[in-house]
Amino acid sequence: MRSLFLALVVVGAFAASAASASRIILPGTTPSSAQRYQQWMAQHGKAYKDAAEKAHRFEIFKSNMEHVERFNAGKHKYWLGLNQFSDLTNDEFVGLYTGYKRPASKFNSPKTSFRYENVSVAAVAATVDWRKRGAVTPVKNQGQCESCWAFSAVAATEGINKIKRGKLVSLSEQELVDCDVNGEDDGCKGGYMEDAFKFIINNGGIDTERNYPYDAAAGSCNSKKEADRAVDITGFEIVPENSESALLKAVSGQPVSVSVDAGGNFQHYKGGIFAGPCGTKLNHGVTVVGYDADEDGTKYWLVKNSWGTGWGEKGYIRMERGIDGVKGLCGIAMDASYPTIN
Numbered sequence: 001m002r003s004l005f006l007a008l009v010v011v012g013a014f015a016a017s018a019a020s021a022s023r024i025i026l027p028g029t030t031p032s033s034a035q036r037y038q039q040w041m042a043q044h045g046k047a048y049k050d051a052a053e054k055a056h057r058f059e060i061f062k063s064n065m066e067h068v069e070r071f072n073a074g075k076h077k078y079w080l081g082l083n084q085f086s087d088l089t090n091d092e093f094v095g096l097y098t099g100y101k102r103p104a105s106k107f108n109s110p111k112t113s114f115r116y117e118n119v120s121v122a123a124v125a126a127t128v129d130w131r132k133r134g135a136v137t138p139v140k141n142q143g144q145c146e147s148c149w150a151f152s153a154v155a156a157t158e159g160i161n162k163i164k165r166g167k168l169v170s171l172s173e174q175e176l177v178d179c180d181v182n183g184e185d186d187g188c189k190g191g192y193m194e195d196a197f198k199f200i201i202n203n204g205g206i207d208t209e210r211n212y213p214y215d216a217a218a219g220s221c222n223s224k225k226e227a228d229r230a231v232d233i234t235g236f237e238i239v240p241e242n243s244e245s246a247l248l249k250a251v252s253g254q255p256v257s258v259s260v261d262a263g264g265n266f267q268h269y270k271g272g273i274f275a276g277p278c279g280t281k282l283n284h285g286v287t288v289v290g291y292d293a294d295e296d297g298t299k300y301w302l303v304k305n306s307w308g309t310g311w312g313e314k315g316y317i318r319m320e321r322g323i324d325g326v327k328g329l330c331g332i333a334m335d336a337s338y339p340t341i342n
């Protein structure tokens, strides 16, 4: 009797392990994390220098995947997903794919005039989407280069050029990365949107994307292309800081360069209205190209990023607007500016 009981236990255990093994192998069942890693690697064309690196990245991937699944199982205004950044820790990610660097001297920068100061918040359009008015080029990809600042400044410049002159021209981030090197902007090591506007002003314009294309690495300045001034601006202005209503007034008039803290869930954002939590340690430059609210009334900023179309909502993120606290979500209202054409 006793031995029969033991035999049954052994058979039972064997059956259970066989079942869990088949759960891993059979199609149509939940794949193991190792299988998902292989799948993800193939999807994103990932290759690692050796087995140790691959194993190390697998551990990070697993922890990111678990974070994504745990988060998505809860009730939130947004959701996360796997993307090209899923094998990076959050610190690595912020260190490689952002690039906002505000010079120390700019923390007390003199206020500029603000041409939207007398615009009434009550009078601005209820919703704005500069894409629908043809003032936004397709989402670009900064790659592994801390050049967000160039993408943010260029997107705002493309916008005002279309609004003032009627033509949407894709402009050259590479020119800023290569040629805007005599101040504090530093190619793939970070820079500042206001300084990029200053470069464009002083240079008398900026070349087209087509003529001076992006290659995600800092090179020497092509002075011949630098002299091709396809689009110029006459100035730039700073949005009064720590005011989402000032930002609203500015965005009602044109796409605006803003700075955010892109740590935390930004890395894994897949869709919905991003609501943090996030800090206000500004580290990333992006461009607000509109605002709206969803069906249940949650207000948001429509933000163009420069991480390709595989991240977020086809390269965009909707960030909650009108939050408690003057800095805005992730500090979006702390340091915003825009180019002007008189």
Ligand SMILES: *[C@@H]1O[C@H](CO)[C@@H](O)[C@H](O)[C@H]1NC(C)=O
Binding pocket: 114, 115, 116, 117, 118
């Ligand atoms: C806003 O209104 C004030 C008072 O009328 C005026 O002095 C100022 O120049 C106006 N600002 C702009 C940008 O038009």
